[in-house]
Amino acid sequence: MEPKKERTILHVDMDAYFASVEQKSNPLLRGKPIVICGNPEGRSVVSTSSYEARAWGVKTGMMLWQAKKACPQVILIQCDPDKYVETSLKLHRIYQEFTPVVEVFSIDESFLDITGTERLFGNPLQVAKRIKKKIKEEVGLTCSVGIASTKLLAKLASDINKPDGLFWLKDEKVPGFLKDLSISEICGIGPRLTFHLNKLGIHTCGELSRYPVELLENKFGKVGIALHRMALGLDEGPVLLAREDEKVKSVGHSITLPEDTYNLETAKKYLLSLCEQVARRLRRKYYKGKTVFLFIRFPDFSDFSRQKTIIKFTDDDREIYQSALSILEKINIESLGLRLIGVSVTNLVKGTDQLSLFPDEWRKQILLAAMDKVNDRYGEFTLTWGRLMYQAKPVSILTPAWRPDKHVKKFKFALDFPQRS
Ligand SMILES: [Mg+2]
Incomplete structure (x- = not known):
């Protein structure tokens, strides 16, 4: 059963990406402990921390107050996704000088299949060194590169000497x-x-x-x-190359409230505003949807989600709001409280107008990845492309973005795992 031709795959992983981009663009931040977050005044979490901050124990996913406690002099920087996307585009151009087979795995991670490029660029180690050098010179950032015969192994290898690492995991060492x-x-x-x-x-x-x-x-x-x-x-x-046919699965928004509320009227105001944003985004992209999905996080961090299908496809704020509200009203906000609320519309159809947001497919792919990553990491986020759905539906047992085997993504989490509600 075993294959096949030998492959050489690089996994390029930028070091402390968002933080490094900010330090690159603002010299005053260099050498300092900084944290990239959603709203520095709000209750967001650490998205990325510079290595200087990590030395103080600051970690991705920490609440901002925890980061400040760990490192009182930490500088909080609001994330700037456009800037990171722009930088990722530059990186992508560099990768494509070495091979056309580039997979955007996330905003700061890519796989490059460099099989057969030896005669052009030398052995894999030389290729990796050239890529690192070019990124350093042209973008001013460091990255870690793993070399192996599969994506799974290359990804492990890039972690080995991070930051600024380079590791070739040869098959015999595996x-x-x-x-x-x-x-x-x-x-x-x-x-x-x-x-x-x-x-x-x-x-x-x-x-x-x-x-x-x-x-x-x-x-x-x-x-x-x-x-x-x-x-x-x-x-x-x-x-996997960036695919043009990557379909939008849902359009949504969510927000972490500035403070927990136990007031239904307050919750409704946020819900209405979210529904307006969602509807606007649907219209802008010429989509209509049929299923409204409400996601709630309570002050104790437990989650609730439910969806409701409407009779006809819609991009109307009020229809979306009414459906979401009918779910919200069943929850006892007065006693349970509300920390985060999100609404998304799924089951989408596209209108006749063409969707052409980006000049080319990989730009779109990078943007997708950027949004996913931002969404993953921030307490409050602008959500598109169904991230909420991933969180609340029966969870795919393997992380959705990762497909070591085509069967895997079809598998749904079907074990007796305690469900939150
Ligand atoms: Mg990284």
Whole structure:
């Protein structure tokens, strides 16, 4: 069954990306502990911290007050997605000088398939060094590059000497490398899957690879087989080019309130404003949707979500609002409180007008990735492309963005995992 032609794949991962971009564009921030966040005055979380801040224990995902507590002199910078997208476009141009086969994995991570470029650019190590040098000279940033024969391994390799790292994980070293590696390090094995595997006594890739594959299959279905292969570093997933046909799945907005509210009227005001924004965005993109999805986070950080299908496709603020409101009114905000509220419209159809937001497909892809990443990281965010849906629907057992195997994404989380509501 095993393939195939040898491949050489680079994973390029920018170091402390948003923070480095800000430090590059403002010399006064260089060498200082800085944090990129949503609203510095609000209750957002740390998106990216500079290495200077990390030295103080500041981490991605911390609340801002926690970051300030860890590092009192930390400088908070509001994120500027346009700036990061612009920079990513420059990076992408550099990658394309080396190979046309570039996958935008996120705003600051790309896979490059450089198979067969030796005669042009030298061996993989030389290619990686040239890319790093060019990025340093032309964009002024450092990155970490992993080289391996699969995306899964290249991604692991880029982490090894971070920051400004370069590591070639050769095939013969793979078994030794994976033997004691924690399964949670594998891109695609998230906390839930780690939890279930730990329950089986599996903690390392070595243990996972030795676990009988039939038992994994019994428990996890096709994912079980994928897991077995991942534990061995096997992954035929190709480097995926930006695709024009990437479809918009939903359009939505959400907001973390400046302070928790227990007042339904206040909640309704936010909801109305969100619905207006969503409708505006739908219209701007010539979409109409049929399903309204409401997402609530309570002050204790537990979540609630529900959707409602409307009779006809709409891009009308009030119709969206009415549907969302009918869900909201069933929740006892007075006693449960409200921390975050989000609404999105899904089940979309596109109007006759052409959707042409970006001059070319990879620009769009980078923008998509930027939005996803911003959404992932901020307490308050502007949401498009269905991120809320990912959070609240039955969760795909493997992280959605990661497709080591085409079967995997079809698999839905179907285990007895406690549901929040
Ligand atoms: Mg990075």
